[in-house]
Amino acid sequence: MLLTGPEKRLVVxxxxxxxxxxxxxxxxxxxxxxxxxxxxxxxxxxxxxxxxALESRPPMLVTDRPVREGGRDSAEDAVRLARxxxxxxxxxxxxxxxxxxxxxxxDLDFGKAQRLVSHHIFEPGVADVDxxxxxxxxxxxxxxxxxxxPRDIAESLRLLESQRLIDGPATLIGMGEYGTITRVLGxxxxxxxxxxxxxxGDAAAPGQVPVSAxxxxxxxxxxxxxxxxxxxxxxxxxxxxxxxxxxHNLAFxxxxxxxxxxxxxxxxxxxxxxALEPHPCRGLSVTxxxxxxxxxxxxxxxEDARRIGAANTLTRRASGGWLAQNTDAPAIxxxxxxxxxLSGRRALVLGAGGVAxxxxxxxxxxxxxxxxxxxxxxRAASLTRDLGGQVVRSVGPDVTEWDVIVNATSLGMSPSxxxxxxxxxxFRAGQVVFDTVYAPAETRLLMEAASQGAxxxxxxxxxxxxxxxxxxxxxxxxxxxxxxxxxx
Ligand code: NAP
Numbered sequence: 001m002l003l004t005g006p007e008k009r010l011v012v013x014x015x016x017x018x019x020x021x022x023x024x025x026x027x028x029x030x031x032x033x034x035x036x037x038x039x040x041x042x043x044x045x046x047x048x049x050x051x052x053a054l055e056s057r058p059p060m061l062v063t064d065r066p067v068r069e070g071g072r073d074s075a076e077d078a079v080r081l082a083r084x085x086x087x088x089x090x091x092x093x094x095x096x097x098x099x100x101x102x103x104x105x106x107d108l109d110f111g112k113a114q115r116l117v118s119h120h121i122f123e124p125g126v127a128d129v130d131x132x133x134x135x136x137x138x139x140x141x142x143x144x145x146x147x148x149x150p151r152d153i154a155e156s157l158r159l160l161e162s163q164r165l166i167d168g169p170a171t172l173i174g175m176g177e178y179g180t181i182t183r184v185l186g187x188x189x190x191x192x193x194x195x196x197x198x199x200x201g202d203a204a205a206p207g208q209v210p211v212s213a214x215x216x217x218x219x220x221x222x223x224x225x226x227x228x229x230x231x232x233x234x235x236x237x238x239x240x241x242x243x244x245x246x247x248h249n250l251a252f253x254x255x256x257x258x259x260x261x262x263x264x265x266x267x268x269x270x271x272x273x274x275a276l277e278p279h280p281c282r283g284l285s286v287t288x289x290x291x292x293x294x295x296x297x298x299x300x301x302x303e304d305a306r307r308i309g310a311a312n313t314l315t316r317r318a319s320g321g322w323l324a325q326n327t328d329a330p331a332i333x334x335x336x337x338x339x340x341x342l343s344g345r346r347a348l349v350l351g352a353g354g355v356a357x358x359x360x361x362x363x364x365x366x367x368x369x370x371x372x373x374x375x376x377x378x379r380a381a382s383l384t385r386d387l388g389g390q391v392v393r394s395v396g397p398d399v400t401e402w403d404v405i406v407n408a409t410s411l412g413m414s415p416s417x418x419x420x421x422x423x424x425x426x427f428r429a430g431q432v433v434f435d436t437v438y439a440p441a442e443t444r445l446l447m448e449a450a451s452q453g454a455x456x457x458x459x460x461x462x463x464x465x466x467x468x469x470x471x472x473x474x475x476x477x478x479x480x481x482x483x484x485x486x487x488x
Pocket of ligand 1: 288350351352353354355356374375376379408409410411413436437438439459460462463464466
């Protein structure tokens with residue numbers, strides 16, 4: 001039975017609006033092995049009878065959402081419910097009826113269709129979840145679905161906790177960006193239906209993840225079948241641009257590990273760490289603006305993190321609290337060929353932010369002689385007071401005196417790809433020029449340095465190396481560098 005079986009099912013929302021779109025999206029659902037949710041309120045012609053009569057089709061859940069529940073159908077309930085009942089009698093495996101229309105639907109004949117009772121609350125906050133769940137369950141439907149709008153990641157984590165505690169077929173959804181984890185991890189916490197957007201259509205609800213990403217990036221089938229023993233995430237604000245989920249989930253797939261890795265957007269790292277208490281989250285990659293807070297909030301820190309004053313890796317300790325580490329510094333050493341390649345070399349670091357601090361730490365512990373130059377001189381001076389090296393007010397355009405040059409400014413980063421920290425720079429053969437900017441992979445600085453014979457090292461190498469260390473810390477396993485490099 002579609003709604004009451006033990007299997008967790010992916011549901012692809014078929015949003016149309018035109019007949020051709022509907023067909024493409026239904027085929028997409030079938031190819032993904034998913035249920036097709038026919039969102040009649042979003043179709044130009046809300047009549048699914050021809051689709052329902054097809055001999056070969058995916059299982060269908062028919063929905064006709066009214067405006068008061070975030071849909072587009074402004075018809076009276078009687079009209080909408082008659083449409084749903086006809087779909088049920090026409091062979092739909094299930095229909096979705098809003099709790100506010102449940103009484104009115106009581107005497108209608110839905111054929112053999114199972115009934116899902118649902119409620120969508122767009123007002124921000126998840127305060128009354130327990131009473132809403134109780135209200136939905138009292139309807140006596142085959143399954144319940146509640147969609148709410150979390151105001152932050154902590155509310156989404158609480159929603160997952162409620163999901164884990166519900167008996168019987170139920171799906172709790174957090175809409176919007178903060179709710180993404182309730183979709184990605186929902187099946188692991190017991191949700192029966194996981195809604196995804198069709199790859200060729202609009203999301204039917206804010207925050208829906210495209211079906212291809214649910215399957216390929218977040219490994220829905222494995223998560224639904226085996227659950228997750230532990231999960232990990234990348235925390236920042238903003239976070240939707242991060243490619244870390246791609247990297248770590250690919251590694252988990254290669255290594256056949258029962259784990260998942262998710263994006264976690266939060267304004268406040270402390271609130272997130274507190275909300276993670278009851279969850280099996282074992283590690284976090286930390287990015288802007290939380291790297292300093294990660295160090296401050298951790299129970300323990302490694303020497304790199306303490307010296308740099310920031311951590312990019314948090315690991316849950318068996319004894320409670322978090323261990324803060326900085327894998328950026330060792331990643332920079334690895335990207336530059338190891339400490340032996342740096343010892344005794346003259347190195348120039350451009351910038352004085354978090355990555356520059358990691359670079360100076362990496363170079364000084366490797367025995368390089370470091371010079372720092374930054375737009376804001378005092379910041380560079382403060383950096384060298386903390387970590388060693390000398391400071392200069394300006395450099396260039398001839399930078400041939402340095403063996404190693406590291407760009408740790410944001411100059412050259414997409415979309416400002418025409419910028420460079422060394423306009424008209426003069427480079428030489430035998431020199432290593434490393435750009436920490438990794439979007440684009442090939443920056444103007446690297447192209448100009450390589451064209452003059454220098455060895456160009458891309459920021460993606462540092463990105464892969466820091467993730468490689470995180471994976472080792474969390475799982476004790478070697479990263480699939482070959483597979484990673486073929487993607488990045
Ligand atoms: P940050 O703390 O904000 O520091 C930014 C640095 O860029 C500062 O030194 C700043 O100078 C300088 N800067 C910004 N705009 C400038 C301009 N118009 N002219 C001259 N200098 C300018 O950032 P961060 O976290 O250190 O990140 C720095 C770079 O590292 C970014 O480009 C990022 O893409 C890259 N990154 C790479 C990786 C990787 O794995 N490859 C990971 C993280 C970050 P002031 O001090 O004068 O403001």
